[in-house]
Amino acid sequence: MKETIVLHPVPGFHHMVSLVELGKLILQHHPHFSITILVPTMPLDTSTTTSSYISHISKTHLPITFFSLPSIPPHQETQDHAMILEYMRLNASYVVDALQTMRLSSSVLALITSSVYIYDGLDNLHIPTYYYFTSCASTLAILLHLPTLHNQTTKSFKDLNDTLLHVPGIPPIKASYMPQPLLDRDGPAYHYFFNYASCMSKSKGVIVNTFDILEPQAINAIASGSCISNGATPPIYSIGPLITDAKDQSGNSTSEALAWLDAQPSRSVLFLCFGSKGTFSEAQHEKIAHGLERSNQRFLWVVKSPKGSTSDQPQLEILLPEGFLERTKGRGLVVKCWAPQNAILRHDSVGGFVTHCGWNSLLEAVSYGVPIVSWPLYAEQHLNAVVLVEEMKLAIPIDTSTSMVFCKEGEEEGLVSAEEVEKKVRQLMEFEEGKVLRQRSLETRAMAMAAWTSGGSSFTAFSTLVASWKQG
Template sequence: MKESVVLYPAPGTGHVISMVELGKLILNHHNHQFLVTVLLTTGHFDNPVTTSYISHISQTNPSITFHHFPSISVCLDTSPHRSGPAIAFEFIRLNDPNVRHALQSISQTSTIRALVIDFFCTSALQIASDLSIPTYYFCTSGAAVFAAFLYLPTIHNQTTKSFKDLTTTLLHFPGLPPIRASHMPRPLLDRNDRAYHDMLYFASHLPKSKGLIMNTFEALEPRAIKAIAEGICVPDAPTPPIYYVGPLMADSDNRTGEGGDGGASNCLSWLDAQPSRSVVFLCFGSWGAFSAAQLKEIANGLEKSGHRFLWVVRNPPTGGNSNLFSAAEDSDLDALLPEGFLDRTQGRGLVISSWAPQVAVLSRESVGGFVTHCGWNSVLEAVCAGVPMVAWPLYAEQHMNKAVLVEDMKLAIPMEQSDENGFVSATEIKKRVKELMDSEEGRALRRRSQEMRESAMAAWSEFGSSMTALTELAQSWKRG
């Protein structure tokens, strides 16, 4: 009977892309020893970027099978104790019967050697256990964030207060710089929110898996990796085996955006006409959206900096909270930006709506800096391109990523944000852009970034750390 590996990502572009890239890696580096099936939820949290990406992969990688679950709806009404993340986690749990049915169906034609699940898909752990299927987590964030998640039950027992109320408190996780309690991911801020208890449940089950597969590499996060290896992140139980198999990211020709190919071609042609390391690139991920006032501050800061720039602009969120799983529509740039801004910066700046081919942009010779929201996929893309960063976190675990990027990795300059609402002034934007592009500190970051790029390439050399880890992982599946 054939042998299979089944992958189960959470909905959301970054989660799906990372998991599919893991599937490609398993196939390509192990001569198709395993069949690879990806389980995909269907429903409210679908978005066009993910759909386009899956369609492309289906055409170019027919060895990967996508199993789409029947569509499920979930009540979207929020309450003080039922936040957006809590609704998303509920949606994933509602798919548990679909997970069980899919695993039973796949088992009829092949032996499932491993089920690899996203952190947010922890409810599948018990299902796989019932079916005697070994289960691994694939961690789409870095080792530092998952060191914190492993230690979260310990932190939980140290206080009875919500993190959002500990405004001046620093949390001390093994392997991380101190993190402000109020900068923890949104689902963890309020103990009265169902999402908090979901996250605690997810974290407490990490040690119960057969192993953790992490999208990072040893040279990038030695401090966090050391803390995990020493067992201090899980003080009351053995830490499962860890496999550091990154950096995993989609090739530039696999990232299809809603903006169409014309816009991508135009921005790449524009970049190719600019001097070496002269352009600062600003992009804030699939979900990164700013208020109208903040967009104007960014524009004013860029104009005053005097530097060349490529800036991806999304529409401001509407109705309070933006849907973190949806894609933005094209923006009316003339309406969003200060009057005359596009004319005054024509030639040295390019603003594009909604989407850019980020991997391709970062690889251009003209790009000398990256203002980023610190999403882990974006961090890895910048690392692999050797581009230094300005860290401007917006949501999820990005404040934690910022702390590690700035203080441990020394690959980024911090953007100073208002404590009250995260707002950043035009003066601060101008200052940080000039610091990144002009200062001695910026040049030091650029040298460090180039060195880390070489380390990332070395991790995937014949005897590199990530190649070795992937081989060990596949061997453990073969042994059963």
């Protein structure tokens, strides 16, 4: 029987990409394994992004098989946190059914999942379960410590505002900067993550996309058991940086953006990109544009339709200040909706990155030695930004104190000024502070590469992980 590793991403494109990259890493070092990826299908999901990506990976001739799980009829008309979490719970039985089917023709060595629901019946199959954590070790430390924080107050974190929370392994963090699903203690997402520590303690281990030298304090705190007050801490395997393969990126803007970069001087271009869900108001777009123009720096800016827009394509002539595109022609390029971020960040012309601080984006910047201006927007990005600036010392922060610290969906509290944008752009690209940051970024890139050399921390952790599958 062939030896198979089964990967189960929760709904969400970035989870699918992360698990595929993990599968490719496993095959790179152990080509005799086969990989099966369980594909969840969300109700009401009309996006073709995931299906197109799966089609592309299927054509690579890697021993990766995609197994579509049955669809669950929708119970409501929106895909909010409550619905997604309920779907994940109901989906758990299908995962067990799929594993039972696979065992008829394969030796399933392990299940690796980014969901933390308990799979009833899995123990009877004697398949060890590992959790794959797609964010940083610092966020993992917070989730493991959440029951302790919960018992220290009766208020929601969103109501504690600037109160500093102390979590082993990370810098003190404002309560309002906690990961977005944790802000409301009465919400379904909060209760899901509240059980995170107990679920993980029942696993064979937690795989984290980071590396030891990048987050030593958080990794040590988790491994030592400091984050969990009651219960055992499972083994932690830090195997990063694991980033998206640039060859898997495609799009109409690929040739335009990269061709433009080819004509720019080395390390001269500032790249601005805010993730798949990062959107701004029309007013904020205008202030970013004014800040970029005043900075006199070269830039490549990915612009999406503003908040509230019903159009998929932004109308740049209306959205941006009058004459902006003409005045910045030659030293700036604005790309609509999407650009091949990985390929751009590794381009020699790119000298800085303004980012929403999604973990995958940060790892790509770290892997290519690109210094950062941090502009967190949602999810766990405010936490990522704090760690990035205060502990890793790889970024200059945008002052978002008048922007979105906590706001309801669709609301916006204040704007980041054009002056603030100009100031931080020039600090990164022109002043001594940016030069120091660039040197630090290059040093961290070397550390990231060293982590995956023979004897490096990530290489060793990965080897130990694979050895544990053989032990059951």
